[in-house]
Amino acid sequence: MxxxxxxxxxxxxxxxxxxxxxxxxxxxxxxxxxxxxxxxxxxxxxxxxxxxxxxxxxxxxxxxxxxxxxxxxxxxxxxxYEWNYQRQLLAIRLAETGGATMSEADLFTERFLQExxxxxxxxxxxxxxxxxxxxxxxxxxxxxxxxxxxxxxxxxxxxxxxxxxxxxxxxxxxxxxxxxxxxxxxxxxxxxxxxIAFPAPEQAAEILRRRVPSASEPLIGSVTQFIAAARGLELDKAPGMAESIDWLAALSALGAADLVRPDVIRTLGAVAKTPDDVSAVAEALDTLLEGTP
The missing domain is CATH 3.40.50.300 (P-loop containing nucleotide triphosphate hydrolases)
Known part of the structure; x- marks a missing residue:
């Protein structure tokens, strides 16, 4: 070992x-x-x-x-694995053309094996x-x-x-x-x-920092805290790191330097993935934003 x-x-x-x-x-x-x-x-x-x-x-x-x-x-x-039946059939026909026959042992060899x-x-x-x-x-x-x-x-x-x-x-x-x-x-x-548990805030922020290097530090901190709070809501699908990365990338692409309500509403589809979750996050938006830096 x-x-x-x-x-x-x-x-x-x-x-x-x-x-x-x-x-x-x-x-x-x-x-x-x-x-x-x-x-x-x-x-x-x-x-x-x-x-x-x-x-x-x-x-x-x-x-x-x-x-x-x-x-x-x-x-x-x-x-x-799978047997290449087309090649096996072709081999049989070629053998018959030459006046020979192929046995089952001839057909089921590594030559016809598909990995x-x-x-x-x-x-x-x-x-x-x-x-x-x-x-x-x-x-x-x-x-x-x-x-x-x-x-x-x-x-x-x-x-x-x-x-x-x-x-x-x-x-x-x-x-x-x-x-x-x-x-x-x-x-x-x-x-x-x-x-694998959802990462702690410090590790989550470092992951975001590496995956979206164009994002500002205040935005990274705000997104980290917002996602952590949103995960405490009763959602059909709690946002994970994949959603966090996508959301941060979307906000950065829009030129956001910090987390503000209009940008959150415009990009909510990156965080919430069902109609009920969109409604739940929207209803709790003021509370969620209060907890961000």
């Missing part, structure tokens, strides 16, 4: 160099996932940086990022193992989780026609979930786990 980073501090510094700020808890989870060669399951509200962590980690490791975006109805053919993200990560050949991002695993069906158990637990995939493929170097696997449904215990057992 080994890690390209000497300790947790080195992980934080490496991610920091790629403009991704993490606290000690997340840095520790990443360090242990690398050291123990175990998948890392990240959960948290949408927009807190789960996907960004995997992207920054791939950049910090200078290795490819292979992404599997999950959705309802996702199957093994789309996630693990999907999971198998592609498993069979990656390069100076470093890739980062495999299995994004929003909670959007996939329960049955899909079972397809990943062998891969997550043993770093292997069994293809009935060819046998078991085992990684020479286990890919760095990061799974993300927004908790739209509960994940199976068997999947959780195979992963290290970390919950």
């Amino acid at each position: 080994s890690s390209p980073f000497a300790d947790v501090t080195e992980v934080r510094n490496a991610l920091d160099r790629h403009d991704h700020l993490v606290d000690e808890g997340l840095a520790t989870a990443v360090f242990l996932a690398l050291t123990l060669e175990q998948p890392l399951l990240l959960e948290g509200e949408p927009g807190v940086g789960k996907t960004a962590t995997a992207k920054a980690l791939a950049s910090a490791l200078n290795t490819p990022l292979i992404r599997l975006q999950c959705y309802e109805g996702l199957t093994a053919n789309e996630a693990l 999907r993200p999971v198998l592609k990560a498993l069979r990656h050949r390069g100076p470093a193992a890739p980062v495999l991002l299995i994004d929003e695993i909670d959007r996939a069906d329960d049955e899909f989780e079972a397809l990943l158990f062998e891969f997550l637990g043993e770093g292997a995939i069994t293809i009935p026609e060819l046998g078991t493929f085992t990684a020479e170097r286990k890919p760095v696997v990061v799974l993300t979930s927004n908790r739209s449904r509960e994940l199976h215990d068997a999947l959780r057992r195979r992963c290290l786990y970390h919950w």
Whole structure:
């Protein structure tokens, strides 16, 4: 077991160099996932940086990022591997043209195998193992989780026609979930786990500062405090860091140097994402603005 980073501090510094700020808890989870060669399951509200962590980690490791975006109805053919039926059919016709025949064993070989993200990560050949991002695993069906158990637990995939493929170097696997449904215990057992909380005001402000360098310091401070207060409202979707960044960028693009009521109203769609949330934030606007610098 080994890690390209000497300790947790080195992980934080490496991610920091790629403009991704993490606290000690997340840095520790990443360090242990690398050291123990175990998948890392990240959960948290949408927009807190789960996907960004995997992207920054791939950049910090200078290795490819292979992404599997999950959705309802996702199957093994789309996630693990698939047979190239068109090439198989063409091979059969060419063989028949030459007066030969092809057996089933001839058709189900690596020549006709199409790698999907999971198998592609498993069979990656390069100076470093890739980062495999299995994004929003909670959007996939329960049955899909079972397809990943062998891969997550043993770093292997069994293809009935060819046998078991085992990684020479286990890919760095990061799974993300927004908790739209509960994940199976068997999947959780195979992963290290970390919950990413919404960042503290100081860290949130630093993230905004880096992501929208054109914004003024007073505006950054006001947006940070406004979002923190808005998250205390009963909203369908509390604004996360993604909304904070988008809102700050919108305000900066309009030339705002500080947070004033007309600009807030014009850009409210960057903060609130449903009609009810727009109404709730608008009704509480005076109170929310009072708490800003």
